[in-house]
Amino acid sequence: MALTLVQHFRHFRPGPSSSSSSSSSSSTSFSFPFPFTALFPLNKPNSAKPPRLFIFRPLSSKRSAYATAATDDKSLSFTADYLVQSCGLTPAAAAAASQRVQFSTPEKPDSVLALLRSHGFSNAQISKLVNRRPSLLLATPESSLLPKLEFFYSIGVSRSELAKILSRDPTPLCRSLQNQILPSYEFLLGFLESDKKIISAMRRTSWVFLLDYTKNLAPNMEHLSKLGVPKSCLSLLFAHFPEALLKSHEEFVENAREVVEMGFDLKKTVFVLAVHVISGKGNRAIMERCKEVYARWGWSEDDIKVAFRKHPNCMILSEKKIDRTMEYLVNEMKLPARRISQCPAILFFSLEKRIIPRCEVIKVLLKKGLLKRDFSLSTFLLPPEERFLDRFVEGYQEEAPELMSVLRRKRDSTEAQ
Secondary structure, eight states: OOOHHHHHHHTTOSSOOOHHHHHTOOSSSOOOSSOHHHHSOSSOOOOOOOOOOOOOOOOSOHHHHHHHHHHHHHHHHHHHHHHHHTTOOOHHHHHHHTTTOOOSSSHHHHHHHHHHHHTTOOHHHHHHHHHHOGGGGGSOIIIIIHHHHHHHHHTTOOHHHHHHHHHHOOGGGGSOIIIIIHHHHHHHHHHHOSHHHHHHHHHHOGGGGTSOTTTTHHHHHHHHHHHTOOHHHHHHHHHHOHHHHTSOHHHHHHHHHHHHHTTOOTTSHHHHHHHHHTSHHHHHHHHHHHHHHHHHTTOOHHHHHHHHHHOGGGGGSOHHHHHHHHIIIIIISOOOHHHHHTOGGGGGSOIIIIIHHHHHHHHHHHHTTSSOTTOOHHHHHSSOHHHHIIIIIGGGTTTOTTHHHHHHHHHHHHHHO
């Protein structure tokens, strides 16, 4: 739950909220904690607007036109110089940014930069932020920017992390705290149930605080809920892969249908992971490249399907990562490529810190005849470090006392490379 500051902000929140009662439900079906229309009206009534008046003032002389142009040029030049000297932009970036914002005195932008620096933004981060949203230099620090920073601190975002997030995408600083950020937070809290998960989603994309949830996100989550996907799985998908849920509703329904037809269990996290993997043209293109790489290493179509069913994310790994791991396991360890498809999780492990050091231990055990050749990869690569040491190092202390030094030496050598 947010801290006192957030509770203070809630006093100004439009509309009632009843997130506490609905978010505590333990049933599989997901119900939303408050009516969306209270926060995000779908159909806003047209308000009567006064007719726009266009007043044409003829220039008294060519001289006044020249004076106006000279003033504009001066402001433009001052802005560009300021962006280079005070914000660290390149001359080209400053010239482009000065077309979007102009000022002729340094007082207001200086106050914005002072606020950002006092809250831990580095010069490089300020440069990125200003380059992306130069209009923020004309914001009022105390009344506009500071309350938003304090809100994010109040839900647990550290200063260093917030600076990193906002320099990557400063859009939240341009939106209304009361009308956009706080209602978004209420929605997220009602669904994810903890600030920690909200922060996790924010790390993936700050747009979780900027969306109209009635458009795609809420309908997409409701669709999965109706299919029988548990709320815990929905929370995992939203906390770690929110971009999958932000697809258009039509595309998302089709993606979910495709995963259901593949035979994935709706009650397990692997289902929502598969939904994430096949979401979007980018992921699908990566999938096709991964299939080609696995095929080069001898995987059949059935092997690829088995691996995808066990760990969907193995289909969006980088080609380099796949090749390096397969190269070592197949060529160095002499393992059949198909055996790796039975345990695709090992493809995510560090080659230097985990796979090679542990495999060196296995080599010693094989050479001494203490381990059979048909050992399972999952038995020594998947367990946590303590369990691995207990079974494969300390368990053979009498027969192979050198195992611990082999493990440490190999780790030191691979990490130093």
